Amino acid sequence: MTVTIADRTAVPSPERAADAVACAPEPRPGREVYRDTLVDLLAADPRLVCLDSDTGLFSPVDWGAAADRYVNLGIAEQNLMGAAAGLARSGRIPFVNTMATFAASRAVEAVKLDIALNNLPVRIAATHSGLSAGHLGSTHHALEDLAVMRMLPNMTVLVPADAAATEELVRACVDLPGPVYLRLGRGATADLGPGLPPLRIGRAQPLREGEDVTIVATGPYPVLAALEAADTLAAEGISAAVLNMHTVKPLDVEALHAAARTTRAIVTVEEHWASGGLGSAVAEVVAELGAGCPVRRVAVADRFAAGSGGQRHLLERNGITATAVAERARGALRARTA
Amino acid sequence: MTVTELTLRQHAQTVREMIVDLCANPEGGHLGGSMSLVEILVTLYHRVLRISPDAPDAPDRDLLVLSKGHGAIGLYAALAERGFFPRELLAEYGMPDSMLTAHPNPAVPGVEMPTGSLGHGLSLGVGFALDFRLTGSDRRCFVVLGDGELQEGSVWEAAMAASTHRLDRLVAIVDRNGLQITGSTEATAGLEPLADRWRAFGWNVLQVDGHDTRQLYAALGDAPRVPGRPTVVLARTVKGKGLPQVEGQARSHYARMAGRQHKRALAVLRAQATREEPTT
Numbered sequence: 260m261t262v263t264i265a266d267r268t269a270v271p272s273p274e275r276a277a278d279a280v281a282c283a284p285e286p287r288p289g290r291e292v293y294r295d296t297l298v299d300l301l302a303a304d305p306r307l308v309c310l311d312s313d314t315g316l317f318s319p320v321d322w323g324a325a326a327d328r329y330v331n332l333g334i335a336e337q338n339l340m341g342a343a344a345g346l347a348r349s350g351r352i353p354f355v356n357t358m359a360t361f362a363a364s365r366a367v368e369a370v371k372l373d374i375a376l377n378n379l380p381v382r383i384a385a386t387h388s389g390l391s392a393g394h395l396g397s398t399h400h401a402l403e404d405l406a407v408m409r410m411l412p413n414m415t416v417l418v419p420a421d422a423a424a425t426e427e428l429v430r431a432c433v434d435l436p437g438p439v440y441l442r443l444g445r446g447a448t449a450d451l452g453p454g455l456p457p458l459r460i461g462r463a464q465p466l467r468e469g470e471d472v473t474i475v476a477t478g479p480y481p482v483l484a485a486l487e488a489a490d491t492l493a494a495e496g497i498s499a500a501v502l503n504m505h506t507v508k509p510l511d512v513e514a515l516h517a518a519a520r521t522t523r524a525i526v527t528v529e530e531h532w533a534s535g536g537l538g539s540a541v542a543e544v545v546a547e548l549g550a551g552c553p554v555r556r557v558a559v560a561d562r563f564a565a566g567s568g569g570q571r572h573l574l575e576r577n578g579i580t581a582t583a584v585a586e587r588a589r590g591a592l593r594a595r596t597a
Numbered sequence: 598m599t600v601t602e603l604t605l606r607q608h609a610q611t612v613r614e615m616i617v618d619l620c621a622n623p624e625g626g627h628l629g630g631s632m633s634l635v636e637i638l639v640t641l642y643h644r645v646l647r648i649s650p651d652a653p654d655a656p657d658r659d660l661l662v663l664s665k666g667h668g669a670i671g672l673y674a675a676l677a678e679r680g681f682f683p684r685e686l687l688a689e690y691g692m693p694d695s696m697l698t699a700h701p702n703p704a705v706p707g708v709e710m711p712t713g714s715l716g717h718g719l720s721l722g723v724g725f726a727l728d729f730r731l732t733g734s735d736r737r738c739f740v741v742l743g744d745g746e747l748q749e750g751s752v753w754e755a756a757m758a759a760s761t762h763r764l765d766r767l768v769a770i771v772d773r774n775g776l777q778i779t780g781s782t783e784a785t786a787g788l789e790p791l792a793d794r795w796r797a798f799g800w801n802v803l804q805v806d807g808h809d810t811r812q813l814y815a816a817l818g819d820a821p822r823v824p825g826r827p828t829v830v831l832a833r834t835v836k837g838k839g840l841p842q843v844e845g846q847a848r849s850h851y852a853r854m855a856g857r858q859h860k861r862a863l864a865v866l867r868a869q870a871t872r873e874e875p876t877t
């Protein structure tokens with residue numbers, strides 16, 4: 260039986276909670292993992308400061324002795340980014356919290372000019388990315404942020420695919436020299452499990468080996484969809500490699516060159532508009548390589564993902580599914596042989 | 598008039614002449630809004646700021662952020678006059694590959710931050726002042742804003758944050774010349790009652806003649822003065838100050854001075870300075 264995304268995702272329902280006792284612990288939302296990791300880091304490192312924009316993610320009591328280094332600046336994201344730049348210019352390492360769409364659209368000029376232009380070590384923790392705000396609607400969906408952030412010189416763009424990766428990347432980004440955009444979701448998603456290759460910023464994480472097609476994915480659901488599609492394809496005798504592209508910038512060009520040379524097609528998957536995100540980034544690299552390897556993108560089409568519904572519903576409505584990934588892979592391979 | 602005021606007046610005169618020279622570059626420059634800043638900048642650089650031109654990055658220095666970045670040629674001239682770099686360097690302004698861009702470039706010694714997209718400076722100041730508080734430092738950050746710039750909403754985000762978080766080592770100075778590119782600020786997106794607005798945002802408000810170095814020093818010299826509250830100095834100024842042919846006119850905003858215009862402007866400036874010399 261093919262495992263669907265829904266089955267592999269933690270949904271806090273009573274039945275599943277009961278199951279969970281018997282098997283693995285419930286996965287935790289990335290933003291909660293981020294919060295707990297940051298509380299831990301601030302306690303140990305006086306350079307770190309947390310600037311909040313009334314997200315409700317933090318309570319001042321979380322911080323203990325580090326409470327003076329947590330500042331809630333209110334619902335004012337431009338000021339949030341400017342103030343973070345001032346602190347970073349003073350030698351601090353600010354973590355700022357806001358929702359992805361506010362970081363990457365409302366406040367983007369301050370991110371560009373105050374943070375990126377000065378190459379300052381501000382860590383922008385952006386929650387509710389992609390369609391994870393679900394029923395909150397198009398105002399809260401962030402389908403532009405990868406495009407915006409990867410365009411900015413000096414910016415590192417990180418997208419953890421599960422709770423463990425979130426903790427690992429939060430810790431790993433503290434001492435990066437320049438600014439970092441950390442793309443987080445809203446709810447919990449399935450853990451990718453133990454025994455994965457280590458996460459190295461700037462290096463794709465190979466999750467599956469394969470000879471026919473390479474699926475390049477970023478973010479929790481896209482990576483799950485990629486793995487599920489690889490299973491489906493394997494049952495048909497198509498061997499698919501899966502790369503978890505947790506670092507969208509700097510992109511692992513080497514891994515993509517290898518994929519374009521050793522497999523016959525590349526399929527990208529992301530919870531983002533098709534323009535400008537991971538798929539665009541991969542297409543740019545592969546096109547310039549000139550290896551003739553086709554790239555097919557699974558992403559949200561050029562429209563607002565309007566309408567109510569949870570994240571998984573909206574992903575399905577917008578074609579971010581394992582089925583679509585498998586279909587795109589088959590199509591690309593057919594085109595290659597034709 | 599004290600010796601200090603006389604000296605500041607001489608610095609202001611020199612800075613004005615440099616600004617006119619800079620506007621004679623083929624690229625021209627933001628004349629009006631730089632001329633209105635001159636006394637504010639020379640008072641800060643020569644009397645108020647704890648800075649050292651020999652160590653522009655000294656960790657205990659006071660900070661000046663020119664949020665109205667189109668005043669860059671005024672800033673460059675003031676920095677040259679204070680000794681941050683040789684005056685000769687100003688001749689590079691507007692030339693290919695020069696670091697002297699028409700909005701402040703932090704590659705220039707003494708320039709703290711790139712500014713010029715309006716409405717960013719006060720937030721940067723909030724960040725600096727938060728750091729001063731965390732480190733227990735007695736440093737100060739002065740942010741010079743244009744009055745037209747106050748039409749940017751982000752300024753008021755920063756104003757709210759500064760008073761809420763009691764950032765009393767943050768001092769804003771508004772160059773209140775009343776003009777923006779197309780005309781008066783009040784006809785464009787009115788700012789009055791400006792002092793009341795800042796007070797309502799929780800700031801300590803001072804009002805001075807922005808061309809009177811004595812009043813400026815009185816307002817800025819011992820800043821901060823109200824514990825727990827940020828201070829704003831509303832400095833009434835004249836756009837294009839020093840050149841009667843453009844004073845108080847929106848058309849002074851940007852100027853490219855050809856050879857004769859340049860010479861004439863310098864002559865007018867010098868004649869005025871001579872007239873204003875104290876007779877005693």
